Amino acid sequence: MTSLPARLLLAVAAGLVTALAFEPFAIAWLAPLGVAGVTLAAVGTRPSRGFLVGLVFGLAFMGLLLPWLQMIHPAAWPALAALEALFYGLGGLATTVVARLPRWPLWVAAVWVLVELLRSSVPFGGFPWGRLGFAVVDTPALPTTAYVGVPGTTFLVALVGATLAWLVLRGRTHLLRGVGVLAATVVLLCAGSAASLPGAPGPTEDPAIVTIASVQGDVPGVGLDAFSERRVVLDNHVQATHDLADRVDAGEAPQPDLVVWPENSSDIDPFADPTVEQDVADAARAVGAPLLMGAAVGDRADDGWFNRAIVWSPDGRPEASYDKQRPVPFGEYVPLRPLLAPYISALDQIPTDMVRGTEPGVLDVGFQAGVAMCFEVAYDDLMHALVDDGASVILVPTNNATYTGTGQIEQQFAMSRVRAVETGRYVVVASTNGISGIIAPDGSVVRRAPEQETVVLEEGVQLRSVVLPAVRFGRGIELGLAGLAVLATLAGLVGYRRRSPVAQPEKVHEHS
Known part of the structure; x- marks a missing residue:
């Protein structure tokens, strides 16, 4: 995909699909597909176009997620959707940059954690609505939240989506490896459902x-x-x-x-x-x-x-x-x-x-x-x-x-x-x-x-x-993943400046 209109159209579709993962639609399995769609739209283009892709994605995502803001004031809905879309614009830019690095699905997933951290913090105390980790209710992935918290769950959901995008781009030459990575990620995302919930009372306990x-x-x-x-x-x-x-x-x-x-x-x-x-x-x-x-x-x-x-x-x-x-x-x-x-x-x-x-x-x-x-x-x-x-x-x-x-x-x-x-x-x-x-x-x-x-x-x-791992280590997980996203983006920018103008998608992914 090289044309900007095609990328923007895919970004809009990905934003709408991601919103459908949340209430009141609650089609949770669409969340990684939305991530895959916007990743495909952003990879292999210039950072400035990546920002535009992310912005359009954010407008579609937040636009469908937040129509209830009209109950406060008609302007509140488009105003907040536009504000939040700016963060996804930065995410699109970063995705374009980190996709030039080896093992880029990991860095793309970390970028999602960074974006959610930023928009949950600023401005005015932030607005955490629409975090991927909140979309896993009524799925086998929900118990994993007890171990890695909402940020860690966001990372795993985004990693599934980014790996799907990688498969689309490189599946013909690395199909077996890609399917293996995807399967491992899905297993990790749902691992919590296969384990006893930490801190749950045992058979001999008599909790108050x-x-x-x-x-x-x-x-x-x-x-x-x-x-x-x-x-x-x-x-x-x-x-x-x-x-x-x-x-x-x-x-x-x-x-x-x-x-x-x-x-x-x-x-x-x-x-x-x-x-x-x-x-x-x-x-x-x-x-x-x-x-x-x-x-x-x-x-x-x-x-x-x-x-x-x-x-x-x-x-x-x-x-x-x-x-x-x-x-x-x-x-x-x-x-x-x-x-x-x-x-x-x-x-x-x-x-x-x-x-x-x-x-x-x-x-x-x-x-x-x-x-x-x-x-x-x-x-x-x-x-x-x-x-x-x-x-x-x-x-x-x-x-x-x-x-x-x-x-x-x-x-x-x-x-x-x-x-x-x-x-x-x-x-x-x-x-x-x-x-x-x-x-x-x-x-x-x-x-x-x-x-x-x-x-x-x-x-x-x-x-x-009991204090679960999500509470004990959740903030560290979030800051660690966000920090990796920053470092990966800086590394990608350094590599981008050393190269000639935008490489073709085949070249971008040759080290993946």
């Missing part, structure tokens, strides 16, 4: 089990109107908890050890409104268990506010709390507000920025529970820190009411399933209107609530203390 209730109160409306009736949202969760207490008293439900409400289950500050404080305290006393609730605390019209998870004791007193550390850009705060606000009137809907929390999210609720609020489940460092700080179960209070009926809620729930495997912990998700669920450490969904209904999920969950 606690009963946790996840309350989905439901909210009125959809989109940005979903929280226009703030008191109704709170009342729904209060009433659902009282109903649970009645069932416990009647012997129809087990006594919970912890009740979890979603993020923003009270959009009214309970410390500023005595009636709200009283209602929450009464609910905790009625159910006779610690109650973790999400609330907007502070003045949204003046000095800033906190997105806070607060533990109320069984006797109705507020105790421990956690403030969300990763606010959503242009959702909970406005980056570059002085520069942008005069020109974008829609930013008036966010008059005050959320204040970032600074303390770890592990709270004592009778046992050590780690809290990651909504968007935070996408970030490796926050999730790993919960385990490092002693969390024996992970709670994900989330508010996805704005995105009702879109792929966003399925995408985030899939991330929670991957995190359960990666951390070796039960993950309890409490959402305002879906998806709420309880996820086992192997990523299986034990309980799941239907969307837009008032539901209380109760389940006995095991408390875990």
